[in-house]
Amino acid sequence: MTSSSQPYALIFDMDGVLINNTPTQAKAFQLLFRDLGLTTNARRLLDRLNGMPASKILETVFTNPVPEKQLKEYAAQREFLYRVLYWDKRKETPGLSRFLQDAREAGFKIGLGTGSASDTISYIIDHLELRRFFDVVVGKDDVERGKPHADTYTATSRQLGIPPERCLVFEDALMGEQAAYKAGMRCIALSTTLKPEQFQAPLRVIKDFTEITPQHILELLEQNPPTPKPSKELAKRQYMKL
Structure with missing residues:
Protein backbone atom coordinates (compact mmCIF):
# COMPACT_ATOMS: atom_id res chain seq x y z
CA MET A 1 0.00 0.00 0.00
CA THR A 2 2.73 2.47 0.96
CA SER A 3 6.45 2.62 1.57
CA SER A 4 5.66 1.53 5.12
CA SER A 5 4.88 -2.11 5.85
CA GLN A 6 1.97 -1.05 8.07
CA PRO A 7 -1.39 -0.25 6.43
CA TYR A 8 -3.55 2.77 7.01
CA ALA A 9 -6.95 2.47 8.67
CA LEU A 10 -10.20 4.17 7.75
CA ILE A 11 -12.60 4.67 10.65
CA PHE A 12 -16.22 5.61 10.00
CA ASP A 13 -18.83 7.21 12.18
CA MET A 14 -22.29 5.79 11.46
CA ASP A 15 -25.06 8.42 11.64
CA GLY A 16 -24.60 11.05 8.96
CA VAL A 17 -21.73 9.09 7.38
CA LEU A 18 -22.85 5.57 6.47
CA ILE A 19 -26.40 6.94 6.25
CA ASN A 20 -27.84 10.42 5.84
CA ASN A 21 -30.28 10.30 8.73
CA TRP A 87 -37.87 2.34 9.14
CA ASP A 88 -38.59 2.67 5.41
CA LYS A 89 -35.86 5.26 4.75
CA ARG A 90 -32.78 3.18 5.56
CA LYS A 91 -30.30 3.40 2.71
CA GLU A 92 -26.58 3.93 2.50
CA THR A 93 -24.87 7.18 1.57
CA PRO A 94 -24.31 7.20 -2.22
CA GLY A 95 -21.16 5.33 -3.26
CA LEU A 96 -20.52 3.83 0.18
CA SER A 97 -20.46 0.09 -0.58
CA ARG A 98 -18.27 0.54 -3.63
CA PHE A 99 -15.88 2.76 -1.70
CA LEU A 100 -15.64 0.27 1.18
CA GLN A 101 -15.04 -2.64 -1.19
CA ASP A 102 -12.37 -0.72 -3.07
CA ALA A 103 -10.73 0.36 0.20
CA ARG A 104 -10.50 -3.25 1.40
CA GLU A 105 -9.00 -4.31 -1.91
CA ALA A 106 -6.49 -1.47 -1.65
CA GLY A 107 -5.30 -2.81 1.71
CA PHE A 108 -6.91 -0.39 4.15
CA LYS A 109 -8.09 -1.68 7.52
CA ILE A 110 -11.66 -0.52 8.16
CA GLY A 111 -13.40 0.22 11.45
CA LEU A 112 -16.72 1.62 12.63
CA GLY A 113 -16.66 3.95 15.63
CA THR A 114 -20.07 5.23 16.70
CA GLY A 115 -21.87 6.53 19.76
CA SER A 116 -24.80 4.19 19.08
CA ALA A 117 -25.58 1.08 21.09
CA SER A 118 -25.21 -2.39 19.56
CA ASP A 119 -28.90 -2.83 18.72
CA THR A 120 -28.99 0.52 16.91
CA ILE A 121 -25.81 -0.37 15.03
CA SER A 122 -27.42 -3.63 13.93
CA TYR A 123 -30.59 -1.76 12.92
CA ILE A 124 -28.51 0.05 10.31
CA ILE A 125 -25.48 -1.97 9.23
CA ASP A 126 -27.07 -5.41 9.26
CA HIS A 127 -30.19 -4.20 7.48
CA LEU A 128 -27.95 -2.62 4.82
CA GLU A 129 -25.58 -5.63 4.79
CA LEU A 130 -22.56 -3.46 5.60
CA ARG A 131 -21.02 -5.38 8.51
CA ARG A 132 -18.96 -7.53 6.12
CA PHE A 133 -16.82 -4.51 5.25
CA PHE A 134 -15.69 -3.74 8.81
CA ASP A 135 -12.78 -5.38 10.58
CA VAL A 136 -13.86 -3.81 13.89
CA VAL A 137 -17.13 -2.32 15.18
CA VAL A 138 -16.97 -0.12 18.31
CA GLY A 139 -20.10 1.42 19.82
CA LYS A 140 -21.46 3.08 22.92
CA ASP A 141 -21.28 -0.13 24.97
CA ASP A 142 -17.55 -0.56 24.31
CA VAL A 143 -16.24 2.69 25.80
CA GLU A 144 -16.58 4.62 29.02
CA ARG A 145 -16.93 8.08 27.46
CA GLY A 146 -18.57 9.08 24.19
CA LYS A 147 -17.66 11.83 21.77
CA PRO A 148 -16.18 14.46 21.93
CA HIS A 149 -13.86 12.34 24.10
CA ALA A 150 -11.31 10.33 22.15
CA ASP A 151 -12.34 6.94 23.61
CA THR A 152 -14.42 5.70 20.66
CA TYR A 153 -11.71 6.27 18.08
CA THR A 154 -8.86 5.26 20.38
CA ALA A 155 -10.60 1.93 21.05
CA THR A 156 -11.24 1.39 17.34
CA SER A 157 -7.60 2.10 16.49
CA ARG A 158 -6.39 -0.25 19.21
CA GLN A 159 -8.66 -3.09 18.10
CA LEU A 160 -7.57 -2.61 14.49
CA GLY A 161 -3.93 -2.73 15.59
CA ILE A 162 -3.15 0.50 13.73
CA PRO A 163 -1.56 3.52 15.48
CA PRO A 164 -3.63 6.74 15.55
CA GLU A 165 -1.29 8.61 13.22
CA ARG A 166 -2.13 6.08 10.48
CA CYS A 167 -5.90 6.35 11.01
CA LEU A 168 -8.28 8.59 9.09
CA VAL A 169 -11.77 9.28 10.45
CA PHE A 170 -14.90 10.04 8.41
CA GLU A 171 -17.22 12.34 10.35
CA ASP A 172 -20.24 14.57 9.82
CA ALA A 173 -20.36 16.19 13.27
CA LEU A 174 -18.33 18.70 15.25
CA MET A 175 -18.22 16.44 18.30
CA GLY A 176 -16.92 13.57 16.18
CA GLU A 177 -14.34 15.75 14.47
CA GLN A 178 -13.09 16.87 17.88
CA ALA A 179 -12.95 13.24 19.07
CA ALA A 180 -10.79 12.36 16.06
CA TYR A 181 -8.31 15.15 16.78
CA LYS A 182 -8.18 14.26 20.47
CA ALA A 183 -7.34 10.70 19.41
CA GLY A 184 -4.48 12.00 17.25
CA MET A 185 -6.20 11.23 13.96
CA ARG A 186 -6.95 13.22 10.85
CA CYS A 187 -10.44 13.61 9.46
CA ILE A 188 -12.47 13.83 6.28
CA ALA A 189 -15.86 15.50 6.77
CA LEU A 190 -19.16 14.71 5.12
CA SER A 191 -21.47 17.67 4.56
CA THR A 192 -24.62 15.66 5.27
CA THR A 193 -25.27 17.59 8.49
CA LEU A 194 -23.14 20.74 8.45
CA LYS A 195 -21.91 23.22 5.86
CA PRO A 196 -18.23 22.76 4.92
CA GLU A 197 -17.20 26.01 6.61
CA GLN A 198 -18.63 24.86 9.95
CA PHE A 199 -15.97 22.18 10.45
CA GLN A 200 -12.67 22.96 12.11
CA ALA A 201 -9.94 21.57 9.84
CA PRO A 202 -10.77 18.39 7.89
CA LEU A 203 -8.42 17.27 5.14
CA ARG A 204 -11.35 17.48 2.77
CA VAL A 205 -15.13 17.88 2.82
CA ILE A 206 -17.20 15.58 0.62
CA LYS A 207 -20.90 15.32 -0.10
CA ASP A 208 -20.83 11.53 -0.38
CA PHE A 209 -18.52 8.66 -1.33
CA THR A 210 -18.90 9.19 -5.06
CA GLU A 211 -16.55 12.18 -4.68
CA ILE A 212 -13.50 10.31 -3.44
CA THR A 213 -11.58 7.07 -4.00
CA PRO A 214 -9.17 5.04 -1.84
CA GLN A 215 -6.37 6.26 -4.12
CA HIS A 216 -7.29 9.86 -3.33
CA ILE A 217 -7.22 8.99 0.37
CA LEU A 218 -3.81 7.37 0.05
CA GLU A 219 -2.42 10.41 -1.74
CA LEU A 220 -3.74 12.70 1.01
CA LEU A 221 -2.24 10.58 3.78
CA GLU A 222 1.11 10.15 2.05
CA GLN A 223 1.47 13.94 2.16
CA ASN A 224 1.57 13.43 5.96
CA PRO A 225 -0.51 16.47 6.93
CA PRO A 226 -0.38 17.33 10.65
CA THR A 227 -3.25 16.39 12.96
CA PRO A 228 -5.06 19.57 14.08
CA LYS A 229 -5.20 20.41 17.75
CA PRO A 230 -8.76 19.99 19.04
CA SER A 231 -10.72 23.17 19.60
CA LYS A 232 -11.87 23.63 23.19
CA GLU A 233 -14.54 26.04 21.99
CA LEU A 234 -16.06 23.61 19.48
CA ALA A 235 -16.04 20.78 22.01
CA LYS A 236 -18.08 22.68 24.61
CA ARG A 237 -21.30 20.99 25.60
CA GLN A 238 -22.98 23.76 27.60
CA TYR A 239 -26.73 24.47 27.60
CA MET A 240 -27.21 26.30 24.31
CA LYS A 241 -30.72 27.81 24.77
CA LEU A 242 -31.62 26.71 21.28
Missing part, protein backbone atom coordinates in the same frame (compact mmCIF):
# COMPACT_ATOMS: atom_id res chain seq x y z
CA THR A 22 -29.77 13.59 10.58
CA PRO A 23 -33.11 15.10 9.45
CA THR A 24 -34.94 12.06 10.84
CA GLN A 25 -32.91 12.17 14.05
CA ALA A 26 -33.84 15.83 14.43
CA LYS A 27 -37.52 15.09 13.86
CA ALA A 28 -37.45 12.39 16.54
CA PHE A 29 -35.83 14.79 19.02
CA GLN A 30 -38.37 17.48 18.11
CA LEU A 31 -41.29 15.15 18.78
CA LEU A 32 -39.78 14.24 22.14
CA PHE A 33 -39.26 17.90 23.02
CA ARG A 34 -42.89 18.63 22.13
CA ASP A 35 -43.99 15.83 24.42
CA LEU A 36 -41.81 17.25 27.22
CA GLY A 37 -43.02 20.81 26.68
CA LEU A 38 -39.59 22.04 25.52
CA THR A 39 -39.10 24.71 22.86
CA THR A 40 -35.56 23.67 21.89
CA ASN A 41 -34.88 23.65 18.14
CA ALA A 42 -33.70 20.09 17.52
CA ARG A 43 -31.95 20.73 14.21
CA ARG A 44 -29.90 23.59 15.62
CA LEU A 45 -29.10 21.46 18.64
CA LEU A 46 -27.82 18.62 16.47
CA ASP A 47 -25.78 21.00 14.35
CA ARG A 48 -23.85 21.71 17.53
CA LEU A 49 -23.91 18.45 19.48
CA ASN A 50 -24.56 15.64 16.99
CA GLY A 51 -22.21 12.72 17.56
CA MET A 52 -22.69 12.58 21.31
CA PRO A 53 -24.83 9.85 22.93
CA ALA A 54 -28.50 10.88 22.97
CA SER A 55 -28.67 11.01 26.77
CA LYS A 56 -25.74 13.46 26.82
CA ILE A 57 -27.38 15.62 24.17
CA LEU A 58 -30.60 15.62 26.17
CA GLU A 59 -28.71 16.60 29.31
CA THR A 60 -27.84 19.96 27.72
CA VAL A 61 -31.43 21.07 27.06
CA PHE A 62 -32.57 21.20 30.68
CA THR A 63 -31.77 24.24 32.81
CA ASN A 64 -31.94 22.09 35.96
CA PRO A 65 -30.21 18.73 36.52
CA VAL A 66 -32.16 15.64 35.42
CA PRO A 67 -31.39 12.21 36.94
CA GLU A 68 -29.38 9.92 34.69
CA LYS A 69 -32.11 7.28 34.81
CA GLN A 70 -34.65 9.79 33.49
CA LEU A 71 -32.31 10.94 30.73
CA LYS A 72 -31.86 7.34 29.60
CA GLU A 73 -35.65 6.91 29.52
CA TYR A 74 -35.98 10.02 27.37
CA ALA A 75 -33.20 8.72 25.11
CA ALA A 76 -35.01 5.39 24.72
CA GLN A 77 -38.21 7.24 23.81
CA ARG A 78 -36.32 9.26 21.21
CA GLU A 79 -34.76 6.06 19.82
CA PHE A 80 -38.20 4.48 19.42
CA LEU A 81 -39.49 7.56 17.59
CA TYR A 82 -36.43 7.59 15.35
CA ARG A 83 -36.75 3.93 14.36
CA VAL A 84 -40.44 4.31 13.52
CA LEU A 85 -39.73 7.39 11.41
CA TYR A 86 -36.67 5.91 9.68
Whole structure:
Protein backbone atom coordinates (compact mmCIF):
# COMPACT_ATOMS: atom_id res chain seq x y z
CA MET A 1 0.00 0.00 0.00
CA THR A 2 2.73 2.47 0.96
CA SER A 3 6.45 2.62 1.57
CA SER A 4 5.66 1.53 5.12
CA SER A 5 4.88 -2.11 5.85
CA GLN A 6 1.97 -1.05 8.07
CA PRO A 7 -1.39 -0.25 6.43
CA TYR A 8 -3.55 2.77 7.01
CA ALA A 9 -6.95 2.47 8.67
CA LEU A 10 -10.20 4.17 7.75
CA ILE A 11 -12.60 4.67 10.65
CA PHE A 12 -16.22 5.61 10.00
CA ASP A 13 -18.83 7.21 12.18
CA MET A 14 -22.29 5.79 11.46
CA ASP A 15 -25.06 8.42 11.64
CA GLY A 16 -24.60 11.05 8.96
CA VAL A 17 -21.73 9.09 7.38
CA LEU A 18 -22.85 5.57 6.47
CA ILE A 19 -26.40 6.94 6.25
CA ASN A 20 -27.84 10.42 5.84
CA ASN A 21 -30.28 10.30 8.73
CA THR A 22 -29.77 13.59 10.58
CA PRO A 23 -33.11 15.10 9.45
CA THR A 24 -34.94 12.06 10.84
CA GLN A 25 -32.91 12.17 14.05
CA ALA A 26 -33.84 15.83 14.43
CA LYS A 27 -37.52 15.09 13.86
CA ALA A 28 -37.45 12.39 16.54
CA PHE A 29 -35.83 14.79 19.02
CA GLN A 30 -38.37 17.48 18.11
CA LEU A 31 -41.29 15.15 18.78
CA LEU A 32 -39.78 14.24 22.14
CA PHE A 33 -39.26 17.90 23.02
CA ARG A 34 -42.89 18.63 22.13
CA ASP A 35 -43.99 15.83 24.42
CA LEU A 36 -41.81 17.25 27.22
CA GLY A 37 -43.02 20.81 26.68
CA LEU A 38 -39.59 22.04 25.52
CA THR A 39 -39.10 24.71 22.86
CA THR A 40 -35.56 23.67 21.89
CA ASN A 41 -34.88 23.65 18.14
CA ALA A 42 -33.70 20.09 17.52
CA ARG A 43 -31.95 20.73 14.21
CA ARG A 44 -29.90 23.59 15.62
CA LEU A 45 -29.10 21.46 18.64
CA LEU A 46 -27.82 18.62 16.47
CA ASP A 47 -25.78 21.00 14.35
CA ARG A 48 -23.85 21.71 17.53
CA LEU A 49 -23.91 18.45 19.48
CA ASN A 50 -24.56 15.64 16.99
CA GLY A 51 -22.21 12.72 17.56
CA MET A 52 -22.69 12.58 21.31
CA PRO A 53 -24.83 9.85 22.93
CA ALA A 54 -28.50 10.88 22.97
CA SER A 55 -28.67 11.01 26.77
CA LYS A 56 -25.74 13.46 26.82
CA ILE A 57 -27.38 15.62 24.17
CA LEU A 58 -30.60 15.62 26.17
CA GLU A 59 -28.71 16.60 29.31
CA THR A 60 -27.84 19.96 27.72
CA VAL A 61 -31.43 21.07 27.06
CA PHE A 62 -32.57 21.20 30.68
CA THR A 63 -31.77 24.24 32.81
CA ASN A 64 -31.94 22.09 35.96
CA PRO A 65 -30.21 18.73 36.52
CA VAL A 66 -32.16 15.64 35.42
CA PRO A 67 -31.39 12.21 36.94
CA GLU A 68 -29.38 9.92 34.69
CA LYS A 69 -32.11 7.28 34.81
CA GLN A 70 -34.65 9.79 33.49
CA LEU A 71 -32.31 10.94 30.73
CA LYS A 72 -31.86 7.34 29.60
CA GLU A 73 -35.65 6.91 29.52
CA TYR A 74 -35.98 10.02 27.37
CA ALA A 75 -33.20 8.72 25.11
CA ALA A 76 -35.01 5.39 24.72
CA GLN A 77 -38.21 7.24 23.81
CA ARG A 78 -36.32 9.26 21.21
CA GLU A 79 -34.76 6.06 19.82
CA PHE A 80 -38.20 4.48 19.42
CA LEU A 81 -39.49 7.56 17.59
CA TYR A 82 -36.43 7.59 15.35
CA ARG A 83 -36.75 3.93 14.36
CA VAL A 84 -40.44 4.31 13.52
CA LEU A 85 -39.73 7.39 11.41
CA TYR A 86 -36.67 5.91 9.68
CA TRP A 87 -37.87 2.34 9.14
CA ASP A 88 -38.59 2.67 5.41
CA LYS A 89 -35.86 5.26 4.75
CA ARG A 90 -32.78 3.18 5.56
CA LYS A 91 -30.30 3.40 2.71
CA GLU A 92 -26.58 3.93 2.50
CA THR A 93 -24.87 7.18 1.57
CA PRO A 94 -24.31 7.20 -2.22
CA GLY A 95 -21.16 5.33 -3.26
CA LEU A 96 -20.52 3.83 0.18
CA SER A 97 -20.46 0.09 -0.58
CA ARG A 98 -18.27 0.54 -3.63
CA PHE A 99 -15.88 2.76 -1.70
CA LEU A 100 -15.64 0.27 1.18
CA GLN A 101 -15.04 -2.64 -1.19
CA ASP A 102 -12.37 -0.72 -3.07
CA ALA A 103 -10.73 0.36 0.20
CA ARG A 104 -10.50 -3.25 1.40
CA GLU A 105 -9.00 -4.31 -1.91
CA ALA A 106 -6.49 -1.47 -1.65
CA GLY A 107 -5.30 -2.81 1.71
CA PHE A 108 -6.91 -0.39 4.15
CA LYS A 109 -8.09 -1.68 7.52
CA ILE A 110 -11.66 -0.52 8.16
CA GLY A 111 -13.40 0.22 11.45
CA LEU A 112 -16.72 1.62 12.63
CA GLY A 113 -16.66 3.95 15.63
CA THR A 114 -20.07 5.23 16.70
CA GLY A 115 -21.87 6.53 19.76
CA SER A 116 -24.80 4.19 19.08
CA ALA A 117 -25.58 1.08 21.09
CA SER A 118 -25.21 -2.39 19.56
CA ASP A 119 -28.90 -2.83 18.72
CA THR A 120 -28.99 0.52 16.91
CA ILE A 121 -25.81 -0.37 15.03
CA SER A 122 -27.42 -3.63 13.93
CA TYR A 123 -30.59 -1.76 12.92
CA ILE A 124 -28.51 0.05 10.31
CA ILE A 125 -25.48 -1.97 9.23
CA ASP A 126 -27.07 -5.41 9.26
CA HIS A 127 -30.19 -4.20 7.48
CA LEU A 128 -27.95 -2.62 4.82
CA GLU A 129 -25.58 -5.63 4.79
CA LEU A 130 -22.56 -3.46 5.60
CA ARG A 131 -21.02 -5.38 8.51
CA ARG A 132 -18.96 -7.53 6.12
CA PHE A 133 -16.82 -4.51 5.25
CA PHE A 134 -15.69 -3.74 8.81
CA ASP A 135 -12.78 -5.38 10.58
CA VAL A 136 -13.86 -3.81 13.89
CA VAL A 137 -17.13 -2.32 15.18
CA VAL A 138 -16.97 -0.12 18.31
CA GLY A 139 -20.10 1.42 19.82
CA LYS A 140 -21.46 3.08 22.92
CA ASP A 141 -21.28 -0.13 24.97
CA ASP A 142 -17.55 -0.56 24.31
CA VAL A 143 -16.24 2.69 25.80
CA GLU A 144 -16.58 4.62 29.02
CA ARG A 145 -16.93 8.08 27.46
CA GLY A 146 -18.57 9.08 24.19
CA LYS A 147 -17.66 11.83 21.77
CA PRO A 148 -16.18 14.46 21.93
CA HIS A 149 -13.86 12.34 24.10
CA ALA A 150 -11.31 10.33 22.15
CA ASP A 151 -12.34 6.94 23.61
CA THR A 152 -14.42 5.70 20.66
CA TYR A 153 -11.71 6.27 18.08
CA THR A 154 -8.86 5.26 20.38
CA ALA A 155 -10.60 1.93 21.05
CA THR A 156 -11.24 1.39 17.34
CA SER A 157 -7.60 2.10 16.49
CA ARG A 158 -6.39 -0.25 19.21
CA GLN A 159 -8.66 -3.09 18.10
CA LEU A 160 -7.57 -2.61 14.49
CA GLY A 161 -3.93 -2.73 15.59
CA ILE A 162 -3.15 0.50 13.73
CA PRO A 163 -1.56 3.52 15.48
CA PRO A 164 -3.63 6.74 15.55
CA GLU A 165 -1.29 8.61 13.22
CA ARG A 166 -2.13 6.08 10.48
CA CYS A 167 -5.90 6.35 11.01
CA LEU A 168 -8.28 8.59 9.09
CA VAL A 169 -11.77 9.28 10.45
CA PHE A 170 -14.90 10.04 8.41
CA GLU A 171 -17.22 12.34 10.35
CA ASP A 172 -20.24 14.57 9.82
CA ALA A 173 -20.36 16.19 13.27
CA LEU A 174 -18.33 18.70 15.25
CA MET A 175 -18.22 16.44 18.30
CA GLY A 176 -16.92 13.57 16.18
CA GLU A 177 -14.34 15.75 14.47
CA GLN A 178 -13.09 16.87 17.88
CA ALA A 179 -12.95 13.24 19.07
CA ALA A 180 -10.79 12.36 16.06
CA TYR A 181 -8.31 15.15 16.78
CA LYS A 182 -8.18 14.26 20.47
CA ALA A 183 -7.34 10.70 19.41
CA GLY A 184 -4.48 12.00 17.25
CA MET A 185 -6.20 11.23 13.96
CA ARG A 186 -6.95 13.22 10.85
CA CYS A 187 -10.44 13.61 9.46
CA ILE A 188 -12.47 13.83 6.28
CA ALA A 189 -15.86 15.50 6.77
CA LEU A 190 -19.16 14.71 5.12
CA SER A 191 -21.47 17.67 4.56
CA THR A 192 -24.62 15.66 5.27
CA THR A 193 -25.27 17.59 8.49
CA LEU A 194 -23.14 20.74 8.45
CA LYS A 195 -21.91 23.22 5.86
CA PRO A 196 -18.23 22.76 4.92
CA GLU A 197 -17.20 26.01 6.61
CA GLN A 198 -18.63 24.86 9.95
CA PHE A 199 -15.97 22.18 10.45
CA GLN A 200 -12.67 22.96 12.11
CA ALA A 201 -9.94 21.57 9.84
CA PRO A 202 -10.77 18.39 7.89
CA LEU A 203 -8.42 17.27 5.14
CA ARG A 204 -11.35 17.48 2.77
CA VAL A 205 -15.13 17.88 2.82
CA ILE A 206 -17.20 15.58 0.62
CA LYS A 207 -20.90 15.32 -0.10
CA ASP A 208 -20.83 11.53 -0.38
CA PHE A 209 -18.52 8.66 -1.33
CA THR A 210 -18.90 9.19 -5.06
CA GLU A 211 -16.55 12.18 -4.68
CA ILE A 212 -13.50 10.31 -3.44
CA THR A 213 -11.58 7.07 -4.00
CA PRO A 214 -9.17 5.04 -1.84
CA GLN A 215 -6.37 6.26 -4.12
CA HIS A 216 -7.29 9.86 -3.33
CA ILE A 217 -7.22 8.99 0.37
CA LEU A 218 -3.81 7.37 0.05
CA GLU A 219 -2.42 10.41 -1.74
CA LEU A 220 -3.74 12.70 1.01
CA LEU A 221 -2.24 10.58 3.78
CA GLU A 222 1.11 10.15 2.05
CA GLN A 223 1.47 13.94 2.16
CA ASN A 224 1.57 13.43 5.96
CA PRO A 225 -0.51 16.47 6.93
CA PRO A 226 -0.38 17.33 10.65
CA THR A 227 -3.25 16.39 12.96
CA PRO A 228 -5.06 19.57 14.08
CA LYS A 229 -5.20 20.41 17.75
CA PRO A 230 -8.76 19.99 19.04
CA SER A 231 -10.72 23.17 19.60
CA LYS A 232 -11.87 23.63 23.19
CA GLU A 233 -14.54 26.04 21.99
CA LEU A 234 -16.06 23.61 19.48
CA ALA A 235 -16.04 20.78 22.01
CA LYS A 236 -18.08 22.68 24.61
CA ARG A 237 -21.30 20.99 25.60
CA GLN A 238 -22.98 23.76 27.60
CA TYR A 239 -26.73 24.47 27.60
CA MET A 240 -27.21 26.30 24.31
CA LYS A 241 -30.72 27.81 24.77
CA LEU A 242 -31.62 26.71 21.28
